[in-house]
Amino acid sequence: GTPVDASAAVEWFRKAAEHGYAPSQRHLADCYAMGEGVSKNMATAASWMRKAADQGDAEAQVALARYYRNGEGVQKNEKLALELMLKAAAAEYNVDSFCELGQMYMNGQGTPKDFVEAAKWYRKAADRGDKEGLLNMGKILRLGQGVPKDMKEAVRLLREAANLACAQAQLQLGLIFAEGEGVPKDSKEAMKWLQLAALQGLPDAEYHLGCYHKFGRGLVEKDQAKALMWLEKAARRGHALAQLEAGMSLCNGLAGVPNPGRAAEWLKSAAEQGLHQAQNQLGMCYLNGLGVEKNPEKAVNWFRRAAQHANEESQYHLGCCYREGRGVEMDRSKAKQWLRKAAALGHPESKQQLALFYFEGDGENAVTDGSHAVRLLNESIDQGCLWGANLLGSALVTGTRIPADPELGVVYLRKAAEAGLPESQYALATCLIRGLGVSKDVAEGVKLLHCVVSHRPRHPSAMALGLLGYLYTTGEGVPVDTVLGLRYLRQAAEDELLAARFLLAVMLLRKGVEEDAEEVAQLLEDCGNYDAAELLDLEAAKKRLLKSLY
Secondary structure, three states, rough: OOOOOOOHHHHHHHHHHHHHOOOHHHHHHHHHOOOOOOOOOHHHHHHHHHHHHOOHHHHHHHHHHHHHHHOOOOOOOOOHHHHHHHHHHHOOOHHHHHHHHHHHHHHHOOOOOOOHHHHHHHHHHHHOOOHHHHHHHHHHHHHHHOOOOOHHHHHHHHHHHHOOOOOOOOOOHHHHHHHHOOOOOOOOHHHHHHHHHHHOOOHHHHHHHHHHHHHHHOOOOOOHHHHHHHHHHHOOOHHHHEEEEEEHHHOOOOOOOHHHEEEEEEEHHHHHHHOHHHHHHHHHHHHHHOOOOOOOHHHHHHHHHHHHOHHHHHHHHHHHHHHHHOOOOOOOOHHHHHHHHHHHHHOOOHHHHHHHHHHHHOOOOHHHHHHHHHHHHHHHHHHHOOOHHHHHHHHHOOOOOOOOOOOHHHHHHHHHHHHHOOOHHHHHHHHHHHHHOOOHHHHHHHHHHHHOOOOOOOOOHHHHHHHHHHHHHOOOOOOOOHHHHHHHHHHHOOOOOOHHHHHHHHHHHOOOOOHHHHHHHHHHOOOOOOOOOHHHHHHHHHHHHHHHHH
């Protein structure tokens, strides 16, 4: 019936404490530690707690041990902390000391790590029904640390703790049933325990619920809206992995319309916590202006931070930035340095880029560099990267800095073309039309060119349009169709293929239709220098186009 008055409580505790009453000394120490009724002062708290501990007060011994372990109000001394915990545990009724000792032996605080000793103390706490003891004993039985692994007993103890509303135990149970770890996989049990833990505000549980809804993983039907809801709940509590996943979901629009601005905010939060995957993704946002103002310099900064943590994607992007001079001064030597780091970690695109340096004439020894480039490309192909097959196939067909082998080159090009890579479809089409490394088959080549054209405005489509225009206007391997040929040439000209513009201009001039004069003038204006006589030489114009296409 007395109003709460922390200051008055402190004075009464002080009176009793000064007369040597240990519980009041402990309560007074707690007031100083928490700043209740008195200014917070950890040194004074430690002084009073020591007086109570010296009288054998087990609770005070545990509290003082924590001060020494954490360096609060006293100089950090883990060995003395352990001694105090052992004194408190000798009373046999102080369960807190049992769990604390288990933690100290588990982590090697004040003593070498000793999982067997840790298990002994956790078992003592668990046998007394303490939920922290039940949780930690269940965890080490699950992992087999200091005791033989025993999933049946682990689940029993974790269930006891979970029924005492221990959120961490509920999380552990949810994950065990979700993965079928030592028990039959049970999606209902998994979701029940994960949701109970999440409803207590446990970020790890919210994160895992978000991931299960996002990816399914045989546990629940995918539900991107629910996934984002749970991920953002955990993200708002500072969970870095949840911030990353929420950012990726928003970036890709998995839960609806993409929201790059909100995505970048979550990615930045995770990146600032040191999560290298988020640092890499944030770098991509700055590089491409996704949700943030485009800033290649900031992109490089984030790539560098992630790359220093052996993030192979960032090492690759950093290498490409140095190669292209984006956000940094162009430096091919540094580009190769970062690409080598990523390639050493198995990054397939980095292997392709290193090989490309050689094919561009950046090697020092024609034999060793050539064989190294081929090895890198074959490794990337084995990892399922189509660009490696395209690059190696093209080099073998043309004999670019490695011995020419058109037949083998066609094998590589066909592999990438059949997987749908337009660049390889175009290269294979030119081989089929020319009979280079394969029996000549213009009809099959034309089919591939039409596949390439369907990928407009991707780069090779302009060349494919130009080649189709050439074939249909000349009737080479296909029936002559001037109207269709001119249509393809006009589309290639619109895609800025200059040789197609020139041939189209020459063909329109030969028609002698006055209405075409304005178009011809416009086409020629974009073609640069040319001799007037060339306008009268249709065959030369065709050769000019073929030279740009093959």
